[in-house]
Amino acid sequence: xxxxxxxxxxxxxQQIGYISVGFPLLTSCIGExxxxxxxxxxxxxxxxxxxRGAKTVNAWLQVLEDGSIRVLSGKVxxxxxxxxxxxxxxxxxxxxxxxxxxxxxxxxxxTPDEGYTAGSGSVPNSAMSVRYAAxxxxxxxxxxxxxxxxxxxxxxxxxxxxxxxxxxxxxLTFAEVLNGAQIDMEVTTPVKIKSKTEHRYVGKAVPRTDxxxxxxxxxxxxxxxxxxxxxxxxxxxxxxxxxxxxKVDEAGLATTVSGVIKTxxxxxxxxxxxxxxxxAVKAERYLREHTEWEDNTSFPEQKELYNHIRSIAExxxxxxxxxxxTAAFQGNSTVKATFRKPYLKHxxxxxxxxxxxxxxxxxxxxxxxxxxxxxxxxxxxxxxxEVDKIHIVGVPGAGCYGHSTADDAAADAALLAMELPGxxxxxxxxxxxxxxxxxxxxxxxxxxxxxxDADGKxxxxxxxxxxxxxxxxxxxxxxxxxxxxxxxxxxQMKSRGYLAGGHRNADPYYAIPNMQVNxxxxxxxxxxxxxxxxxxxxxxxxxECLMDELAEKAGKDPLDFRIAxxxxxxxxxxxxxxxxxxxxxxxxxxxxxxxxxxxYKNTAAYAAVAARVAxxxxxxxxxxxxxxxxxxxxxxxxxxxxxxxxxxxxxxxASWTLMEEVRFKDKEITSADWNTxxxxxxxxxxxxxxxxxxxxxxxxxxxGEVSMPPSGAAIANAVYRASGTRVYELPIGVRKV
Amino acid sequence: xxxxxxxxxGAQKTVETEPxxxxxxxxxxxxxxxxxxxxxxxxxCGACMVLLDGRATTSCMLSVSSxxxxxxxxxEGLVDxxxxxxxxxxxxVKEQAAQCGYCLNGMVMAAVDLLxxxxxxxxxxxxxxxxxNLCRCGTHARVVKAxxxxxxxx
Numbered sequence: 047x048x049x050x051x052x053x054x055x056x057x058x059x060q061q062i063g064y065i066s067v068g069f070p071l072l073t074s075c076i077g078e079x080x081x082x083x084x085x086x087x088x089x090x091x092x093x094x095x096x097x098r099g100a101k102t103v104n105a106w107l108q109v110l111e112d113g114s115i116r117v118l119s120g121k122v123x124x125x126x127x128x129x130x131x132x133x134x135x136x137x138x139x140x141x142x143x144x145x146x147x148x149x150x151x152x153x154x155x156x157t158p159d160e161g162y163t164a165g166s167g168s169v170p171n172s173a174m175s176v177r178y179a180a181x182x183x184x185x186x187x188x189x190x191x192x193x194x195x196x197x198x199x200x201x202x203x204x205x206x207x208x209x210x211x212x213x214x215x216x217x218l219t220f221a222e223v224l225n226g227a228q229i230d231m232e233v234t235t236p237v238k239i240k241s242k243t244e245h246r247y248v249g250k251a252v253p254r255t256d257x258x259x260x261x262x263x264x265x266x267x268x269x270x271x272x273x274x275x276x277x278x279x280x281x282x283x284x285x286x287x288x289x290x291x292x293k294v295d296e297a298g299l300a301t302t303v304s305g306v307i308k309t310x311x312x313x314x315x316x317x318x319x320x321x322x323x324x325x326a327v328k329a330e331r332y333l334r335e336h337t338e339w340e341d342n343t344s345f346p347e348q349k350e351l352y353n354h355i356r357s358i359a360e361x362x363x364x365x366x367x368x369x370x371x372t373a374a375f376q377g378n379s380t381v382k383a384t385f386r387k388p389y390l391k392h393x394x395x396x397x398x399x400x401x402x403x404x405x406x407x408x409x410x411x412x413x414x415x416x417x418x419x420x421x422x423x424x425x426x427x428x429x430x431x432e433v434d435k436i437h438i439v440g441v442p443g444a445g446c447y448g449h450s451t452a453d454d455a456a457a458d459a460a461l462l463a464m465e466l467p468g469x470x471x472x473x474x475x476x477x478x479x480x481x482x483x484x485x486x487x488x489x490x491x492x493x494x495x496x497x498x499d500a501d502g503k504x505x506x507x508x509x510x511x512x513x514x515x516x517x518x519x520x521x522x523x524x525x526x527x528x529x530x531x532x533x534x535x536x537x538q539m540k541s542r543g544y545l546a547g548g549h550r551n552a553d554p555y556y557a558i559p560n561m562q563v564n565x566x567x568x569x570x571x572x573x574x575x576x577x578x579x580x581x582x583x584x585x586x587x588x589x590e591c592l593m594d595e596l597a598e599k600a601g602k603d604p605l606d607f608r609i610a611x612x613x614x615x616x617x618x619x620x621x622x623x624x625x626x627x628x629x630x631x632x633x634x635x636x637x638x639x640x641x642x643x644x645x646y647k648n649t650a651a652y653a654a655v656a657a658r659v660a661x662x663x664x665x666x667x668x669x670x671x672x673x674x675x676x677x678x679x680x681x682x683x684x685x686x687x688x689x690x691x692x693x694x695x696x697x698x699x700a701s702w703t704l705m706e707e708v709r710f711k712d713k714e715i716t717s718a719d720w721n722t723x724x725x726x727x728x729x730x731x732x733x734x735x736x737x738x739x740x741x742x743x744x745x746x747x748x749x750g751e752v753s754m755p756p757s758g759a760a761i762a763n764a765v766y767r768a769s770g771t772r773v774y775e776l777p778i779g780v781r782k783v
Numbered sequence: 784x785x786x787x788x789x790x791x792x793g794a795q796k797t798v799e800t801e802p803x804x805x806x807x808x809x810x811x812x813x814x815x816x817x818x819x820x821x822x823x824x825x826x827x828c829g830a831c832m833v834l835l836d837g838r839a840t841t842s843c844m845l846s847v848s849s850x851x852x853x854x855x856x857x858x859e860g861l862v863d864x865x866x867x868x869x870x871x872x873x874x875x876v877k878e879q880a881a882q883c884g885y886c887l888n889g890m891v892m893a894a895v896d897l898l899x900x901x902x903x904x905x906x907x908x909x910x911x912x913x914x915x916n917l918c919r920c921g922t923h924a925r926v927v928k929a930x931x932x933x934x935x936x937x
């Protein structure tokens with residue numbers, strides 16, 4: 047029997063509104079037509095990287111007793127809507143209704159190890175792994191059902207959790223087909239996947255179901271976890287990165303703040319566990335005033351930051367060298383400029399939180415980390431505990447936009463839980479700690495120089511990038527966790543992390559015969575790691591601003607000039623689309639329209655962005671009125687999820703571009719709250735408009751970071767058109783125009 | 784520890800806590816209410832907003848002892864007895880006006896307050912009313928659309 051469609055499902059499907067064509071809602075009544083089953087085509091391309099460590103179907107997908115499906119993904123929900131995208135892909139291949147597919151996100155021991163949820167990689171890795179696993183499962187289920195129902199493949203219809211023999215009318219649920227087993231065969235190509243022209247869910251605007259949970263105030267976030275007898279804790283961070291603990295006044299704390307269960311002092315790590323959360327807040331406040339630390343080192347002067355960076359950089363390393371740039375520059379006129387970007391914060395709305403409980407054997411941790419398996423290795427190294435004695439459950443936190451403080455909060459909770467076995471210990475970071483201990487996006491300098499020939503063609507290009515690391519994420523090195531650097535027998539991070547993220551997109555995507563890129567790595571004064579789009583926001587800012595200068599020098603329209611240097615028709619198509627979107631724009635006095643383009647990582651998704659800005663002539667104040675993005679990510683999985691990411695990327699990048707900068711003075715990071723590190727508020731927000739070019743037959747690239755790199759340059763180019771002033775140093779702010 | 788009786792979402796709730804405890808901690812920890820979120824504890828971001836006698840107010844610096852008989856409404860209290868969402872909540876779902884959703888509570892609270900005072904706000908009025916609410920994901924444009932949608936059905 048094929049399960050009848052419930053009213054709620056039918057209603058839901060009606061609400062989506064997109065998927066009615068050729069999709070009769072099925073009931074078990076005799077006389078109902080059989081559903082039209084889409085054709086399958088062989089996929090013979092490569093399998094996603096995530097499948098290397100998880101090759102079998104059951105690593106990704108399990109059939110539950112009621113015939114529904116549980117998909118297992120090693121990725122975490124960061125607000126990007128990955129749960130929905132994965133559900134769409136699985137339901138699509140298995141011809142099921144969406145609500146018959148549940149998605150289990152990252153948990154050690156349960157889901158595949160997919161490393162970090164980062165780099166716009168969740169769709170190309172996790173969702174695509176699920177696609178091939180589900181498609182393989184479908185073939186296997188049909189094969190097994192054919193044996194059980196004693197009929198041929200052609201006679202079978204697989205639909206919504208059941209397989210029916212057309213001739214006899216007999217049917218089996220997936221669970222009956224498998225009889226308690228799971229499909230443990232390896233996924234190998236060719237895989238029979240659904241023809242993309244017949245998709246019901248993929249490529250559509252399927253709404254996220256978690257947004258209703260959010261508006262109802264249901265439990266969504268790690269911050270919402272409550273366990274019986276749970277206790278609260280805060281950690282007293284040192285006054286500076288290098289401070290060493292001298293003395294902490296535990297006796298005074300006990301008489302001043304009630305509810306203190308335990309103060310944990312381990313080297314220079316100080317944590318306090320209390321019965322109630324606000325007691326922990328008060329305890330931390332007390333300890334901040336009553337703890338002695340060894341002196342901390344000073345930061346360089348803020349206004350000398352970029353000179354400081356140059357002074358501490360390692361000798362340059364050549365990243366790319368094609369043709370002969372020196373020769374190209376000789377005899378041609380060149381344009382040269384230097385661009386600067388300050389340290390930027392992740393600035394998550396929710397300070398980090400972690401919960402841990404040591405049951406005497408296994409340490410359980412609940413965390414909003416972007417990579418629970420790599421974090422487990424780091425915590426294992428820090429505690430000297432076997433990896434298989436650490437169990438980590440990924441739970442959503444507030445959006446993080448790269449490697450922020452989640453792992454450090456989990457480490458805090460782990461250290462404290464080990465001191466109080468049997469109790470769930472919840473550690474909540476303060477806003478000040480979140481702002482001042484965040485591993486920032488590196489400050490950067492980019493020098494660019496390009497030569498133009500007499501026909502207005504670029505003949506040579508040279509990029510020089512000064513950058514710190516762009517990923518110091520947790521791994522088997524305990525020093526990747528903050529706490530490990532302060533406990534007894536401290537360990538510092540052994541490597542410098544992912545340096546190459548700094549010159550991401552430093553080589554223009556344009557067809558230029560002679561090109562050279564050099565990287566000047568430095569180990570800077572502030573803690574750094576990966577921030578959304580890594581170095582690409584700065585490298586594209588520099589490249590696309592210079593492209594406008596070059597276009598002007600060549601006497602060309604800025605979009606025509608870019609197209610004249612592109613050989614990739616997908617790149618040209620997003621620029622043409624953007625031109626169309628902005629063709630009717632009329633500018634008021636003091637306004638300007640600017641453009642920029644990038645292909646993320648030079649290998650992934652394409653984005654062309656335009657910005658309309660208004661510059662107040664009297665004050666120099668810049669307002670971004672509207673932004674447009676024309677984007678090609680290849681195959682689109684969820685139209686609305688992708689659009690939401692692209693809109694948000696433009697707005698966040700506009701905030702970076704106009705107002706953000708981490709400030710420090712003497713020994714202190716002074717950007718410690720929302721007043722001292724302002725970000726966009728509602729009156730600052732531009733209108734946003736996104737157009738997608740869907741290419742179902744091309745690989746699906748992620749969209750989380752794609753709109754950010756060109757957004758900064760589009761704004762700066764618009765400011766130039768509005769005011770005649772070129773901005774070379776971010777943030778554009780008030781004073782620079 | 785002293786006891787405080789609070790009027791929350793139409794019911795009287797008694798909690799035992801230190802008098803300086805901010806309302807946010809009482810709601811989240813003593814009463815297991817998830818709606819209001821801890822964002823800064825400095826009354827700068829709006830994530831912890833609740834309605835106090837109908838006015839959107841941050842709860843992270845407001846001591847429980849100062850509440851008295853004030854009527855407190857949280858996100859949960861906007862849902863009616865039949866589990867039907869408030870028009871503002873409904874509009875946020877329809878417009879898919881969230882990414883991580885952590886700031887959503889405060890946005891909904893500020894929007895409800897606005898629509899009670901000004902049932903037909905224009906863009907500028909919406910932006911002004913929500914200016915105390917920060918969002919890092921950049922969902923602002925969708926939130927403005929959601930508030931407009933709610934205004935139409937209010």
